[in-house]
Amino acid sequence: MQNTRTADTLVGLFVACGIGALFFMALQISNLSSFSKNATYTIIARFANSGSLKIKSPISVAGVHIGRVSNISIDKTSYEAIVEMQIDAQYNLPDDTSASIYTAGLLGEQYISLEPGGSEDFIQPNGVIDITQSAVVLEEIIGKFLFDKASGE
Amino acid sequence: MTQFFQRLGHSTLSSFAKLGRGSFFLMQILKATLSVIPRPRLLINQLYSVGVLSFLIISISGLFVGMVLGLQGFYILSDFGAEETLGMMVAASLVRELGPVVAALLFAGRAGSALTAEIGLMKATEQLSGMEMMAIDPIKRIIAPRLLAGFISMPLLAALFSAIGVLGGHMVGVGLLGVDDGSYWSQMQAGIDFQDDIINGIIKSIIFGFAVSWIALFEGYDAIPTSEGVSRATTRTVVNSAFTILGLDFILTALMFGDI
Numbered sequence: 001m002q003n004t005r006t007a008d009t010l011v012g013l014f015v016a017c018g019i020g021a022l023f024f025m026a027l028q029i030s031n032l033s034s035f036s037k038n039a040t041y042t043i044i045a046r047f048a049n050s051g052s053l054k055i056k057s058p059i060s061v062a063g064v065h066i067g068r069v070s071n072i073s074i075d076k077t078s079y080e081a082i083v084e085m086q087i088d089a090q091y092n093l094p095d096d097t098s099a100s101i102y103t104a105g106l107l108g109e110q111y112i113s114l115e116p117g118g119s120e121d122f123i124q125p126n127g128v129i130d131i132t133q134s135a136v137v138l139e140e141i142i143g144k145f146l147f148d149k150a151s152g153e
Numbered sequence: 154m155t156q157f158f159q160r161l162g163h164s165t166l167s168s169f170a171k172l173g174r175g176s177f178f179l180m181q182i183l184k185a186t187l188s189v190i191p192r193p194r195l196l197i198n199q200l201y202s203v204g205v206l207s208f209l210i211i212s213i214s215g216l217f218v219g220m221v222l223g224l225q226g227f228y229i230l231s232d233f234g235a236e237e238t239l240g241m242m243v244a245a246s247l248v249r250e251l252g253p254v255v256a257a258l259l260f261a262g263r264a265g266s267a268l269t270a271e272i273g274l275m276k277a278t279e280q281l282s283g284m285e286m287m288a289i290d291p292i293k294r295i296i297a298p299r300l301l302a303g304f305i306s307m308p309l310l311a312a313l314f315s316a317i318g319v320l321g322g323h324m325v326g327v328g329l330l331g332v333d334d335g336s337y338w339s340q341m342q343a344g345i346d347f348q349d350d351i352i353n354g355i356i357k358s359i360i361f362g363f364a365v366s367w368i369a370l371f372e373g374y375d376a377i378p379t380s381e382g383v384s385r386a387t388t389r390t391v392v393n394s395a396f397t398i399l400g401l402d403f404i405l406t407a408l409m410f411g412d413i
Contacts, residue, residue, distance in 0.1 A: 004194075007201045014205045018309025021316035022355070028338065029244050029319055030347040056346070 039089040040067065041125035045099040050081035051110050051135020053101055058111045059085050066091050069112065085112065094119040098131035110135060175371045182370070185290065185297040195298040203264045203299065203366075204306030208313070210263055211256055215314035218251055219243060219321025226322070227330045236330075240337035241344035243322035244315075248345060248354045249410070252315030254402050257361035260307060261394035265369035268299055269390040272373025273383035281374075296374065300366045307362020308355050315354065353409045357402065364401060365394045 050072055059067040067087040075082055087093070096117030103110050114129075123129070189196055226242045272295070275281050281291045319341070326332040345351065369390045376386035 007205075008197060010205045011197050011200045014200070014208055014306070015309065017208070018204075018306075018312055021309070021312035024316045025248065025312055025351050026347060029248065029316075029341055030345045030351050031342050 040086040041089055042070065043085050043087055043093075043123055043125070043127050043129060045083050045085065045112070045129040045132050046075065046078075046080040047083060047099075047101065047132050047134050048080060049134040049137065050083055051101050051137065053081075053083065053110045053112070053135065057109070059087065059114060060111060061091070061093070061114045061116065066114075083112070092122040095121045095123045095127065096131065097123065097129055098133070099129045100133035101135035103136070171375070174375060175367070178371050178374060179367055181292050182297050182300050182367075185293040186301060188293045189298050189301055192298075195294070196301055199298045199302035200306060202267070203302040204309065207260055207263045207306070207310055210259055211310045211314050212317050214255065214259055215252075215317035216321040218255060218314075219247065219318030219323075220325045222246060222251075222318065223322035223325035223330070227326055227332065236326075236332055237336040238340050238344070239322070239326045239332050240319075240339075240341035243326070244319050244341045244345050245350065247315040247318040247322075248350050250402070250406070252318065253311045253354050253357040253361055254398060256311040256314040256358065257307065257365055257398045258395060260303075260310060260362070261365045261369070261391055261398065264303065264306075265365050265390050265394050266387050268303075268366070268369040269373040269376070269387045270383060272296070272299075272370060273376035273378075273386050276374065276376060277378040277380070277383055279378075296370050299370055300363075303362050303366025303369075304359065305362075307365070308358045311358035311361075312355065349410075353405075356409075357405050360401060360405065361398050364397050368394050368397060 053069060053072060055069055055072060057069045058065050059069065067085055069083055070086045071084040073082050073084075074080070083099075093114060094116045096119040098115050098117065100113050100115070101110055102113050117131075222243045223239065226239050227236055230236045230239055230242065272281075275291075275295065281295070284291045284294060323334075323337060327334050327337050372386040372390045372393070373383075376382045
């Protein structure tokens with residue numbers, strides 16, 4: 001009897017440790033804890049070039065993370081990138097907010113930075129941001145720089 | 154020349170026959186699985202010998218694999234000045250690949266070989282036929298609880314492996330090499346997606362656990378009932394499990410992470 005009880009305890013400990021490890025992975029290792037269970041709303045921005053922006057890239061205002069990119073597609077007539085963003089519902093943005101694509105860190109992860117304007121009206125869900133600044137493509141800048149150099153001489 | 158073709162034909166046919174026997178065996182086990190539920194004691198005993206006894210080797214290996222990843226990752230990443238992303242590298246490689254695969258390989262060596270030897274010896278000493286004589290179905294009584302135990306313990310062991318590995322990487326990276334503690338965790342959380350990485354890793358380990366237990370039990374059940382036959386079956390379990398795990402891992406990775 002003592003023996004079975006020890007086995008039971010050890011099996012219980014083993015299962016508890018395993019489930020503990022699963023919880024650890026979910027909460028400490030992955031982004032599950034930063035998932036906002038809050039409601040979100042969608043806004044759209046059109047960019048001439050979305051660079052290497054990806055689905056799930058972060059969206060921030062003044063450096064604070066307020067949402068994620070949910071979809072990137074292309075407009076079939078204007079050939080602009082249409083970026084759909086899920087913004088946490090607790091944040092309202094003025095309707096003259098501008099969106100820019102910036103690069104974070106050395107490894108080149110890109111994110112959207114929103115700069116709120118001074119308007120009194122808020123962007124409605126599924127609203128469109130009109131003022132956008134495209135991703136900076138390094139090759140273009142180098143090309144322009146070389147071109148300026150060459151024409152200057 | 155004819156002899157060569159004869160041998161080739163024979164080995165092809167016998168491997169197909171074995172595959173068929175294996176599938177039939179699996180069907181029998183799956184049918185018998187429900188009968189384990191009213192007898193949880195059988196399952197608990199098997200969870201003890203399959204899971205608890207593999208606990209130590211899995212956690213120690215996980216610790217060392219994590220520590221090595223921390224060390225190697227740090228040296229490579231510091232060449233690019235990106236040692237802050239160490240946490241993400243350690244966690245991604247553990248959760249996606251090393252956790253499920255290495256834990257399954259160790260599981261095949263530690264628990265799979267023991268299962269084969271146990272079942273093979275039961276067959277060699279005619280305990281299985283003895284049970285049948287007493288109208289006890291050995292599939293229900295012996296085999297099904299073992300398959301279920303492997304199926305349950307493998308994802309838990311893989312999760313332990315990954316979790317302890319991440320802590321080992323933290324110990325080396327943050328403790329010894331001076332990576333910032335906050336960026337170790339925050340880069341990890343930014344880079345690892347719950348659905349894409351963790352859930353897929355768990356699915357992998359469930360499939361591996363199932364495959365390894367099936368192979369181990371079948372090799373034991375199908376062993377030639379002599380001491381040599383049992384020893385060969387044990388070897389085959391480890392070799393075939395390793396092949397199966399690595400092959401399945403490639404297929405699953407291509408399905409989960411690749412766009413093939």
